[in-house]
Amino acid sequence: MYFKKFRVQVSLVIVILIVYLPTFLDGKVLYWGTTTLQFIPWMKFAIERITAGEFPLWNAWNGFGSPLMANYQSAIFYPLNWILIIFYKLSGITGLAYGFTWLYLLHVMLAAIGMSLFLKQLKMTELSQLLGGFMWVFSGYIISRISFISMVWSFTWISWILYAILKIRENYDRVNWRVTLLLACFVTMQLLSGHAQTSLYTLVLGGIFLIFPILKPIRKMFNSLLAFSIAILIALGLAAIQLIPTLEYLLQSQRSNEIGYEYAANFSFWPWRIITLFFGNFLGNPGLNRFFGGGTFWEDQIYHGVFAVLLIVVLLISLTRLSKKEFSQRNRYLVLLAMIAVLSFLLALGKNFVLFPFLYNHTTALRLFQAPSRFLLFFSLALTIFTAFAFDYWQFRQFNIRKTGLIGAVGLAVLVAGLFSEPFMGKLAAEIRISIIYSAGLILLFCVMTILKSLAVRQNEHWVSISFLIVFMIDLLLINFPYGQFIHSDYFKANQTFNPEVERNQLFYLDQDAEEFLKFNRYFRFDRFQLLDDPENMFPKYVPNTNLLGENIRYVNNFDPFVPRYFDQFMKWLKTLNKAERNTILQFFGVSTILELDTDSETGLQAIDFKPLEIVQWYSCEVEIPSDETLPAILYNISTNPEKRCIFLIGDAFNTNVNHQFTTNLNGITSIFYKDGYWRINYDSSQEGWLEIRQTWYPGWKAQLENGQKLAIERTDFLFQGIKLPPGSHTLEVKYEPISFKLGWVITITTILLIIIFLATNKFSIRIRKRYEKGLYE
Template sequence: MDKFSTWFPPVFYLFLAAIFLYRTTFVGDVFLPAGLLGYIAPYQTAIHTKLLPPWNPLRWDGIAQFYPWRLFAARTVRSGFLPLWNPYQFCGAPFVANSQSAVFYPPNLLFDLFPTTIAFNLNALLHLTLCGWFTYLFLKQLRCFPLASLLGGCIYAYSAWQVQWLQLPTFLATSCWFPLLLRQLYRLLRTPGSSGTSLTSAGASLGLMLLAGHLQIAFYGLLAAFLWVLALLIRTLQEQKPIGKLLALSAGVFLLGGLLCSIQLLPTLELSRLSHRATQATPAGYQEYIAYALQPYELSTLFLPNLTGNDYDPQNHYWGFYLQSAGNSLVAVRHNAAETALYVGILPLLLAAVAVYRALHRRAPNYRALFFAILAVFALLMALGTPLNALFYFGIPGFGASGSPARILVLWAFATACLAAFGLDYLLESPLEKRAFLALFAALLAGFGLCLFLVSQALTVPLPGFDLLDVPSFARALSRIPYDWVRLGAGLTLSAVLFWRTHRHPVSGSFRFALGCLAITITDLFWTGMPVNPVARSTWVYPLTPGIRYLQTHLGHERIFPINRFWSLNTPPPAVLPPNGAMVYALRDVQGYDSLFPGQLKAYADRFARPNRFGVSDASPPEVGNMVFFQNPNAPLVPTTGARYAVALPTDNPAFADVTLPPQTPPLPLSSDDLTLYPLSSALPRARFVSDNPKLPNPPVTYLQDLPTRVSLQVTAPTGGLLILADENYPGWEATVDKYRVPILVPPPSQGSLFRAVRLSSGEHIVAFRFRPSSFNVGLYLSLIGLLFFCWQSSKNLFRSRTNMLGGIECRNQ
């Protein structure tokens, strides 16, 4: 039986994940929103289908950020180098320092071992399995019944929050470690004799959570862990036990976790200090931050998950909105279903209410249930943009630069999953009184009625922006979700039947009751979640078009200059070869898209900007501050970028006239119509020598090596001058001339002061640039120290357990 209980849960969750992802597991599709590429040039000519998923600017990140990043990292590692620097976006940018690159997260070895499209499938399958299994282990550690623990794992893994973010892999890869971290902390602080094993495993869980890539979600995990440790220490004090050793052990966990992730964390902290997000917290910024919070009317999705629409049903498009100030009025702006994902199932809500009721009505309150009830309420209050957010926004440096405050709903999903497991656990011990059951059921219905009232109030008075979003009337919104009404009615009815039968047959019906709860919850969550994430054919993933093939053949070591200007949250934007797309084809690009990049690049790109709809010249579109366009190919600094071709939308479409400002050179006469290429005749080479004597011609520069972290050049200088490499300068780049270390200089503004330069005397020289950031080196040493401690402590624990086992065998033989 012990062996069965050991291997059954992971196999069970793996089976569920395979069914949930059946199109990628059994049909052969890829778990990427690659169909969204079909809206963007040049892929429109290669993806011929009327079945493209609706435009979703947040899900776009799955194919526009994570796929190029994972592909680039895998290619670089396979070539024998660490991907510390990315030469293909932003005129060069640090790569490991982008925490979402997650280069050192061990499960991302899947991307090194398998083709990238297949690795995305395996990654989702793995982390859905881990999410459920780790939650099961945590609940079992808290002495829940096995079926109750299985239920909690299903709720957390397939809650709306996890499913909505599933195609952005760092979210689930980070949040799946929450329950294991809390489990090991509980073992450390509440289980005598397991301190050594629990300390190393808790530290490893914390390190993996931080290495997984999403620091905002990891912060919420750290917050939950800190509050959990605080609750356990308070409980220990109430038992009149000393806590000095426990405090030291807790500090050891956080220290070990920090050491293990230093190789990733220190470069990220360095970049964040120099990034475009490095701003001061201000009252105005705080108001802008909380404006994107969960709106009160969106609480209705606790019961009707599609009430505000979705991105897969053409009869019920997504219309959720938040309010943004525009002068003296409010404007409705498109929200995103992933930022407001509340749904955890109907039955789990009722079970969670049972857990809170029973915890409060026992002679001795159940502190486990109370802790998670408080955590759930806290997460909801934070998600709603209440003043609690100010404590973090103004009190924690950099917190204001994180994403939506509603992303803390990950803690809501986790806490509710645990409460639902506790509720089932209570009911398996003894049935709920009829009066209590009717009261909880009535409270659930009252909450549902209140949520509908909030929706009706939000839709009563049309606001500016309603027409653009096609916000429906209250009656129309309710009529567009027949399946939600069926799901709600079925969930409430089956829940009532199960509770009633259990009350009549408390002993014989308990096992059937638990199985029924598990079946109802899985059916509910799968019915809600399976249509959410669009899959694609593998041929849709960055197809090779004639125009791209031409660039690969003729570009050499130079860059491209895509001419983009607009982006959109509501409709597919008019764009060509969007940021990061060039990485897939190993083409160097001036533009880029990342949540963290050097602020000096943004300042440089702003010098190419054209006025946006607000009359502001900004390289980033108003909708996405993390995206950088180079909008004007006729700007004075264009020759300095190292770009050889401007890439524009096809010229035969008059709708693109306001998007594309063409260069002053005629386009190339290509036979394809996927994009338009303009040679930039005034472009300077990416690597160039500028003589001190302007009357002398500048000699050509020869590339000896052009790798992501190493560039070697050869030049014969007729006189003294500057050798300029039009790649972004950043701390950690070193230069040698004929193997002698020299300082990297800033080129004059006319040559692009963003880039690197070294001074040369006359004669033949070999100049080498190499990226060796001290932040990475220090982080590497710290991580090695943490890894050595982990291995030493683990081997010691293993030796001790084997010794105890042999001792037990010897005693039995005697």
């Protein structure tokens, strides 16, 4: 009985396991792109701090230091990510790679199950639930993005949130607290999973499916709207421990204002890619061979299956023949889905169509994120649900055999022409010819199966439908399987990043053009996912953030969607300098080694070594200078008189306050101790002075002497931390204790306590009511 109730969900789990288990059992793990460059390094560092009894608040090893926990995509508070601690403790970095890979499998299963339950709520047949659940996780949108871990994690909860919203719609006459709390849990999981863009889009989708199609007067939907609002507020409270530090980081980051049209319109859908909606690999596949189309393969991947397109066309034709009176609740959903699909596709075109630029100029929402192509999330959802509706229609409808046969004949003609046209195709890419043959064959097969279903006796129709579903699944797998995204786990075992004995105390800077070249032309090419060399030679050893793997190594570079605003401005300014100027400023800021591109070397890099200044500096004088003049002034100062300079404070105008008693490197500082997020510095000076830590200025850092005297931390030398110290012999402690984290922690704990109190009192009131009713009736 239990299996019968959930046999669709069990079937989805079994099918997904069959698809992925051969890859996983072969010892292969996720690795491509941001998996290796961001998510594994971030999680490794976070787990080390957590198991040492510390919150991973600050990453001192990239970008002169930056927040880690406030980095939304690190998803440290996402409950399912805590499983990774076990994997890391069992087998280090390799274990972490296995952990992310198995977590990916779990999330795919959860997403498919959620979609099947959503479709069940829409009264779909079991086969349509199975088709929709499979299509949702193997359609082009998410399966092509599996290396973007936070997007996959966030995507998982979309179907569950929509399922809960449909349950809320059922209870329009009252607030169902059980369903409201269930929705709050799903939204919380998504908010903690680490992808803000997907979360925002999901809330928009949730609002749409809550209100539309309008089947009841708006006034009767008040309770549903109230339940939805309460669920969102509860979720915000539960996720506050992550959201509030992230909000602070956003306000301090390079994306605190609008990100600019060019950046926002980056990754706009390439219009000609629409061909691949029907001809899957028409422009190639980087996982199999190469991709030779415009745009980016994973951002624009929209293949949902030839059968899906044909089913939708059949259903749309039938809808045009219905009168207004014949429109059912189900058909109203189809109109809504069609509108979502069209509008989202036009938005996905970004700079290639007038809609996105118009909305960008007249609204603020589109100025927060890049990649208009991610509006294809709405498109993919609409197509998935529409296809499930269409499959239901196909199963129970008898079709005209003659007309169906004519369409099949066209497919057969194209198939035969494609098979025998190779000598006449000239230099036309083989992928184009093969994709045309492949799609033509599926058209023929679709028509054959439609005819068989129409001819079959009733007891055999079900087997034709099952065969249809199997072909549908195989088609999606053949085209959309994430080829090239997995590699044998030895990739992580054999590659250690640095020699800790030699390089632990160095500060590296990787030339920014070299960084881009290595990331996207050598190690992780967009046009082909296959490695250009043997795996042991292709680990991105010197590319951030792999410096967090193995022993932590300090890097100026920081590959992060958020970086502190002044650090971002500094890195952009650095690119405007010639090499001599760049080297001068970096040496002054403590860089010991600059890595530049050298295609003749094994690593592709050459090292330029310096004797750098220490990370902590002492100054006896200050100069106040406008922020935008600070960096050029520093460069001029150290180029002309490097031994005698003052610390630069940020002010509105140029102002000097010099006592002419210059001190040099570390004069007055007797000892330094540092651990992530904590400095202890002993100094002895007969005069007051400025201590500068070459660490990114950021709110939340606090300075205090051993006698309890609190000291202000100023932004100095454009992006660093400066503290004015009194004379004498003192111990200075500098700690990272952000108020945002404490506030988020308090709100999250308070929300949890309020939920517990509510559940307890609600349960108690139910017991009292039952006893009263029992006594009343007796």
